[in-house]
Amino acid sequence: MITVECLRVRQRDEFEEITYKPASTAATHSATDIITKPEANIILSGPDQATAANTLLDVLGLVRLCRVEKTRTTFCHPNRGDVTVVIDLITDIGAFAETKVMADDPTAAATLLDRVERQLGLTELPIVSLPYRDPVLQHEKE
Structure with a gap:
């Protein structure tokens, strides 16, 4: 929680993956609070691999913090492949917009x-x- 580090198993439609996001540091945040950090994604193939991945994490002693249920709609810029905007609807929480820009230069x-x-x-x-x-x-606490 303190480092905003994340290990998650994601399921959507017929796609399943494990994602690791490293800890946030002063180097990952700009003065305007833009976060730039790499993440590692492992695509799971075959049915029920997310269930197997969750079982593995349970056996390793990791504790599930919470389950986030999200519906995402993605909009791509018509002239720029490096710009996307996503609208996330989080169950029981609300709607959020996130702008993503892919570039080598921060x-x-x-x-x-x-x-x-x-x-x-x-x-x-x-x-x-x-x-x-x-x-x-x-x-969940409320």
Whole structure:
């Protein structure tokens, strides 16, 4: 929780994967709270592999923190393959927009991200920098 590190098993439609997101540090956050860090994804093949992966994590002694149920709609920029906007509907929590920019240069990425979010009118909305698990955990406590 403190380091915002994540190990998850994701299931959607016929796609299953394990994802690891490393701990967040001062180096992964810009002054404007843009997070840039790599993640490792392992695609699971075959039916019920997510169930097997969850069983493995249980046997290893990892404790499931929470279950996030999300419906995602993805919008791709019509002229730029490096820009996407996703709208996530989190069960019992609400709707969130996330702008994603793929770039090797963090400064260029931040500039493009700002431009896209201004064009879409997203700069006036509150920024939520917490992972979805945090509001889900808070909701479960209430």
